[in-house]
Amino acid sequence: MNTKLIRTPIAYGPEGQPTGAGAEHSRSVAPTVGDSARAGLGPIKISAKNIKVFYGEKQALHGVSLDIPDKAVTALIGPSGCGKSTFLRTLNRMNDTVPGARVEGRIEMDGEDINDKKVDPVLLRAQVGMVFQKPNPFPKSIFENVAYGPKIHGLASSKSELEDIVQSALKRAGLWDEVADRLHAPGTGLSGGQQQRLVIARAIAVEPEVILMDEPCSALDPIATAKIEELIDELRERYCIVIVTHSMAQAARVSQRTAFFHMGNIVETGDTEDIFTNPRERRTLDYITGRFG
Amino acid sequence: MTDAASKTGAVSARAEKLKARLKGRYAREARFKWFGRGAIAIALAFLAILLTSIVLQGYTAFYTHSLTLPVYMDPARIDQAYPQGTNFEQMVAEQQLVRMGVADDENGSKATAMRNLLSSELKFIAADRIRAQPALIGQTIPLTTPLSDDAEMYLKGKITRETPENLRRVSDQQMQWLDSLKSQGVIRAHFNSALFTKGDSTQPELAGLLGAVIGSALMLTVTALIAIPVGVFAAVWLEEYAPRNRLTAIIEVNINNLAAVPSIVYGLLGVALFINFLHLPRASPLVGGLVLALMALPTIIIATRSSLKAVPPSIRDAALAMGASRTQTVFGHVLPLAMPGVMTGSIISMAHALGETAPLLLIGMISFVPGISAAIDAPGGALPSLIYIWENASERAFHERTAAAILVLLAFMIVMNAAAILLRRRFERRW
Ligand SMILES: Nc1ncnc2c1ncn2[C@@H]1O[C@H](COP(=O)(O)OP(=O)(O)O)[C@@H](O)[C@H]1O
Ligand SMILES: [Mg+2]
Numbered sequence: 001m002n003t004k005l006i007r008t009p010i011a012y013g014p015e016g017q018p019t020g021a022g023a024e025h026s027r028s029v030a031p032t033v034g035d036s037a038r039a040g041l042g043p044i045k046i047s048a049k050n051i052k053v054f055y056g057e058k059q060a061l062h063g064v065s066l067d068i069p070d071k072a073v074t075a076l077i078g079p080s081g082c083g084k085s086t087f088l089r090t091l092n093r094m095n096d097t098v099p100g101a102r103v104e105g106r107i108e109m110d111g112e113d114i115n116d117k118k119v120d121p122v123l124l125r126a127q128v129g130m131v132f133q134k135p136n137p138f139p140k141s142i143f144e145n146v147a148y149g150p151k152i153h154g155l156a157s158s159k160s161e162l163e164d165i166v167q168s169a170l171k172r173a174g175l176w177d178e179v180a181d182r183l184h185a186p187g188t189g190l191s192g193g194q195q196q197r198l199v200i201a202r203a204i205a206v207e208p209e210v211i212l213m214d215e216p217c218s219a220l221d222p223i224a225t226a227k228i229e230e231l232i233d234e235l236r237e238r239y240c241i242v243i244v245t246h247s248m249a250q251a252a253r254v255s256q257r258t259a260f261f262h263m264g265n266i267v268e269t270g271d272t273e274d275i276f277t278n279p280r281e282r283r284t285l286d287y288i289t290g291r292f293g
Numbered sequence: 294m295t296d297a298a299s300k301t302g303a304v305s306a307r308a309e310k311l312k313a314r315l316k317g318r319y320a321r322e323a324r325f326k327w328f329g330r331g332a333i334a335i336a337l338a339f340l341a342i343l344l345t346s347i348v349l350q351g352y353t354a355f356y357t358h359s360l361t362l363p364v365y366m367d368p369a370r371i372d373q374a375y376p377q378g379t380n381f382e383q384m385v386a387e388q389q390l391v392r393m394g395v396a397d398d399e400n401g402s403k404a405t406a407m408r409n410l411l412s413s414e415l416k417f418i419a420a421d422r423i424r425a426q427p428a429l430i431g432q433t434i435p436l437t438t439p440l441s442d443d444a445e446m447y448l449k450g451k452i453t454r455e456t457p458e459n460l461r462r463v464s465d466q467q468m469q470w471l472d473s474l475k476s477q478g479v480i481r482a483h484f485n486s487a488l489f490t491k492g493d494s495t496q497p498e499l500a501g502l503l504g505a506v507i508g509s510a511l512m513l514t515v516t517a518l519i520a521i522p523v524g525v526f527a528a529v530w531l532e533e534y535a536p537r538n539r540l541t542a543i544i545e546v547n548i549n550n551l552a553a554v555p556s557i558v559y560g561l562l563g564v565a566l567f568i569n570f571l572h573l574p575r576a577s578p579l580v581g582g583l584v585l586a587l588m589a590l591p592t593i594i595i596a597t598r599s600s601l602k603a604v605p606p607s608i609r610d611a612a613l614a615m616g617a618s619r620t621q622t623v624f625g626h627v628l629p630l631a632m633p634g635v636m637t638g639s640i641i642s643m644a645h646a647l648g649e650t651a652p653l654l655l656i657g658m659i660s661f662v663p664g665i666s667a668a669i670d671a672p673g674g675a676l677p678s679l680i681y682i683w684e685n686a687s688e689r690a691f692h693e694r695t696a697a698a699i700l701v702l703l704a705f706m707i708v709m710n711a712a713a714i715l716l717r718r719r720f721e722r723r724w
Contacts, residue, residue: 092614094610094613094614097609097610097613099537100537122616122617122618123616124616125613125614125615125616126615126616129614129615130610130614132607132610132611132614134607136605136607136608136610136611137611138608138611138612138626139608139630148612148615148617149615149616152615152616152617152621153616199611202611202615203614203615206615206616
């Protein structure tokens, strides 16, 4: 288990000022823990520039730019309705499926524009997996759930290969030991936390490069949440992960980078350590200290 | 001190108020429960009245009587080369009069009265026997024949002596004859198999439902084969693929309106389109099925769309986010989940189509079709139109058969609805 997971969240003083080390640090003084976290970050995987999203007349994002590093967890935080999910869905073009939604701006993944006409959203989504707020396994068996992606993308040439893929995905999702003896039981019969890990297994079975998670723990109890967080921390070593969370503590525990959204804009982006210990913006401080949200 | 007392007073007053409100709430709840039960009871009572009246009217159609008499195959009257030309009814009636020792008048009116107790089927039964075995001519053999519808009505107690003789179709004398035949034990009551093995006939005692059942089944097959696939695909397209614009909005409104169009209008459309324009054969199950398919389409589309809508969006998201194409999402996930609803909607609209009468009458299924036709493109019958035809017939014996036909139609529908429920369960269990 990563040491960060057992680190206690930052304490805040009565004024909402971060107390303890680095509370009054300026941005130029890098906090020590932040350094070690940053050391593990990969190169920029996704670069979003000036993203605007409209739902019909209503504008949900007003020109958001964000660089997302590989082999790291980037947390999107902010009050509800501020556009976190909307932004997340632009990264795998799920907004294309929303009637009346329109996306402007440029999103590059490994330097390529994902909104380019040549990019098929179906293939993009094989590279960018997504986990939703509410666990949504297919009403099929556990095996079928995980095998679905490899099947439709033709990743397995034989039955045994498919079985191997399913097994390794379930193992990486930390679910194998719990379901090995009932692979053909319905996936919907699992507990909420197991379902969410099943969904993660389903996503990683197609070997994506990026995993998007939209409040993956908000429907789970603390123990299941801890398991998912642990899993996210393990997955970080292989994938570029973007997670939306409404829990500040969770953002602090699992992410290396944090972006604070407010009313369709990004107010502040930075290393998670910095955002939580030494935010530059008043609004960030107010939000992470619970003054609004 | 006083402060505290007033405070506790206020608290208990509040508690009283809450209690009073609570009482009102429970009363309302109880009232509503009773309204609900009352509504169910009224609905059940209507159903019970309907069913009882139909059963009471119709159960007598399920049995019938036949008469067995010794018949002397008189060589003087039977032409061996053309046995069906013989007036067997007259011959049997005269022989029976002799046997009963009744002397006829010069008009032969007694023989006529006796003959009228026998079904005209007697002629065919006897002729068939002679044709199969010409050696029977000159012998006396026992012959079993159905009775005429009037005799039948008397035996079933639907014509009684209470009615003045000139107002009923069975005279006192005929009644007496029937009574004596009955006491001799030559009239036997048995299951009316003709009802299920024969087609329509002008003679009620010979009329059966089989032609209409086959016609209805053929028609429903045509309807199902056309309406279900077309309806389901139309609904899938509208719900999952169609852009949301003015055109699809207009289509949507129109489909909803079409579901409310009276069925007789579909009949008119059927006549204009299928018969006058496409020249398909009138009164055929093909045309009937096509008209009913048009009628069933809006219902199936609406049912399918609402069950597609009821599939949780999270499933759609899950599939799309896995990189499934829209078609893979729809046909691999959404439609299978909507299947129980689609099935129920389809079968219920089929059951409606089965009972639909007005359009069938318009496309010509009002005319009499004797016998059984199993051809899809030849004039055929259908249960509801047969019910209509029988109910309008002048012979009283047709009326009990009408009720019997209604029972058969209801049984058909119960089977279909049961199938809907079973299919629903099956499809649901798969998930
Ligand atoms: N499908 C949609 N149609 C119209 N408006 C939407 C839709 N999805 C989200 N919105 C609006 O866009 C804004 C941002 O929503 P969202 O991205 O879901 O916020 P968050 O995830 O941060 O809570 C909200 O005001 C919301 O009402
Ligand atoms: Mg959200």
